[in-house]
Amino acid sequence: MTLAPPLQPQPHAVVEPGAAPVKISYRAPIAFTVLGLLGVWMAALVPAGDTQIRVSTGADLWQLPLLVVPAAATTWVLVLLALGLAAFSWVQAVRRRPVGTWVGVVFGVLLVLAFLVSIGxxxxxxxxxxxxxxxALFLATPLIFGALSGVVCERVGIVNIAIEGQLLAGAFLAAVVASLTTSAYLGLVAAPIAGAGVGVLLVFFSIKYQVNQIIVGVVLNVLVIGLTSFLFSTVLTEHDAWNRRTPLPTVPIPVLSEIPLIGPVLFRQTVLVYLMYVVVIALQVYLFRSRWGLRVRAVGEHPKAADTVGIDVNRTRWRNAILGSAIAGLGGAFFTVASGLAFGKEMTGGRGFIALAAMILGRWSPKGAVAAALLFGFSENLRTVLPTLEVSVPPQLLLMLPYIVTILAVAGFAGRVRAPAAEGIPYVK
Incomplete structure (x- = not known):
C-alpha cells in the first residue's frame, strides 16, 4: 500500500492548531513603503522655519500653550517612525503573520501629522x-452613516448601491419637514423615513421579483436624483417656506466638551454626530455579540443553512435592508439641517459611492467603516484647510482630492476582501 505524502501548508499562510490557514498579502507592506517614500520626498521639500500648532480653544477647561516645533526636523522624525512601521509590516509578512490593524492606524496618524507640520x-x-x-469628523458623518447602511444591508446579502439616493432623499425630506415645522429636530426624524422608503423599493424588486440588485440600486439613484431635482425646481423654488435654512444647534456636553483637543472634536457637536456614536457602537456590539447579529451573518453567508434552523431568510433581509436604508437616510440630514443649509440639486455629490468604498475598505465591519470614513472626511476637509494656510493648490485638484484618496485607499489597502458569500443572490425557498 502506498502512503500519501503529508499535506504541506500553503505558502504565505499562517497555520495554527485547529485553525484554517490565513493568507498573508504583501499589499499592505508595499502600500506602506510607497507612502513612506512619498513622506521622505515631502520631508525633503520642507523649508526652514517653525510650525505653530494650536491645540486648545477658548472654551477649553484649561489652556495649553501654543506648540512651536522645528518643521523640517519634526517632519523627518514622524516620517522615519512611519517607515519603521512599514519595515515592521514587511517583517510580519515574511514571518507569515498578519499585519495588525493598529499598524495602519498609527502609520496614518504619523503621516497626517507630518503633512500638517510640513504645510505650516x-x-x-x-x-x-x-x-x-x-x-474631519463632521464631514465624515454622512460617509459613516452611508457605510453603516451598506454593512447592515450587505451582511444579509442585499447589495445596497442606492446609498447615494437614500442620502439625497434623507436630505430632501429633512429640509422640507424642518422648514415647514421650523424645527430641525423634526427634520432629523423625517430623514430616516425617506431613506427607508427608498429601501422598501430596493428590497421589493430585489426579493419579490428577484431583479439584479445592482441594477435596482442604480435605477433608484437616478430616480431619487430626478425626483428631488424636479421638486426643487418646481415646489421648493416657488414656495420659499418649503426650503429654508433650519440648522441643528451645537450641543456641547458639559465637562467633556472642555477637555483640550478631545472635547471640541468629539463632544462639541450636533445631535446627529452623537447619534452616529450610538449607531456605531450598537451595530458593532449587536452584529458580533448578539443572537440577532449571528442570524444576520448566517443569512448573508449561508441562507439555506439559516433556513433549515428556522430563520426566515427573506423576512430578515427585508428588515435589515429597510433598517440600513433608514440609517443612510439619517446620514442625509447632514447635508441640510446639520450643516444649516437649504436643499440643493444633487447636493450629496457622490458621497454615497465613497461610503461604499469605506464599507469595503472597512471589511464590512462598523469600526472598520468608521476608520475608512474618517480618512475620507479628513481628505475632504483639506479643501478648506489648505487655502487658509496659503498652500497654493489648483481648486480642481482640491475638488478631486476625496475621490483620489478613495481610489488609492481601496486599491492600496483593501487587498483581497471577501464580501458575504450570499451577497446579491436571491433566495428561493
Missing amino acids: AGKTQVVALTGILAG
Whole structure:
C-alpha cells in the first residue's frame, strides 16, 4: 500500500492548531513603503522655519500653550517612525503573520501629522489642529452613516448601491419637514423615513421579483436624483417656506466638551454626530455579540443553512435592508439641517459611492467603516484647510482630492476582501 505524502501548508499562510490557514498579502507592506517614500520626498521639500500648532480653544477647561516645533526636523522624525512601521509590516509578512490593524492606524496618524507640520512651515498662520480634526469628523458623518447602511444591508446579502439616493432623499425630506415645522429636530426624524422608503423599493424588486440588485440600486439613484431635482425646481423654488435654512444647534456636553483637543472634536457637536456614536457602537456590539447579529451573518453567508434552523431568510433581509436604508437616510440630514443649509440639486455629490468604498475598505465591519470614513472626511476637509494656510493648490485638484484618496485607499489597502458569500443572490425557498 502506498502512503500519501503529508499535506504541506500553503505558502504565505499562517497555520495554527485547529485553525484554517490565513493568507498573508504583501499589499499592505508595499502600500506602506510607497507612502513612506512619498513622506521622505515631502520631508525633503520642507523649508526652514517653525510650525505653530494650536491645540486648545477658548472654551477649553484649561489652556495649553501654543506648540512651536522645528518643521523640517519634526517632519523627518514622524516620517522615519512611519517607515519603521512599514519595515515592521514587511517583517510580519515574511514571518507569515498578519499585519495588525493598529499598524495602519498609527502609520496614518504619523503621516497626517507630518503633512500638517510640513504645510505650516515658516508661516505666520497657526495650524489649528483641533479645528482640523473636528471638521474631519463632521464631514465624515454622512460617509459613516452611508457605510453603516451598506454593512447592515450587505451582511444579509442585499447589495445596497442606492446609498447615494437614500442620502439625497434623507436630505430632501429633512429640509422640507424642518422648514415647514421650523424645527430641525423634526427634520432629523423625517430623514430616516425617506431613506427607508427608498429601501422598501430596493428590497421589493430585489426579493419579490428577484431583479439584479445592482441594477435596482442604480435605477433608484437616478430616480431619487430626478425626483428631488424636479421638486426643487418646481415646489421648493416657488414656495420659499418649503426650503429654508433650519440648522441643528451645537450641543456641547458639559465637562467633556472642555477637555483640550478631545472635547471640541468629539463632544462639541450636533445631535446627529452623537447619534452616529450610538449607531456605531450598537451595530458593532449587536452584529458580533448578539443572537440577532449571528442570524444576520448566517443569512448573508449561508441562507439555506439559516433556513433549515428556522430563520426566515427573506423576512430578515427585508428588515435589515429597510433598517440600513433608514440609517443612510439619517446620514442625509447632514447635508441640510446639520450643516444649516437649504436643499440643493444633487447636493450629496457622490458621497454615497465613497461610503461604499469605506464599507469595503472597512471589511464590512462598523469600526472598520468608521476608520475608512474618517480618512475620507479628513481628505475632504483639506479643501478648506489648505487655502487658509496659503498652500497654493489648483481648486480642481482640491475638488478631486476625496475621490483620489478613495481610489488609492481601496486599491492600496483593501487587498483581497471577501464580501458575504450570499451577497446579491436571491433566495428561493
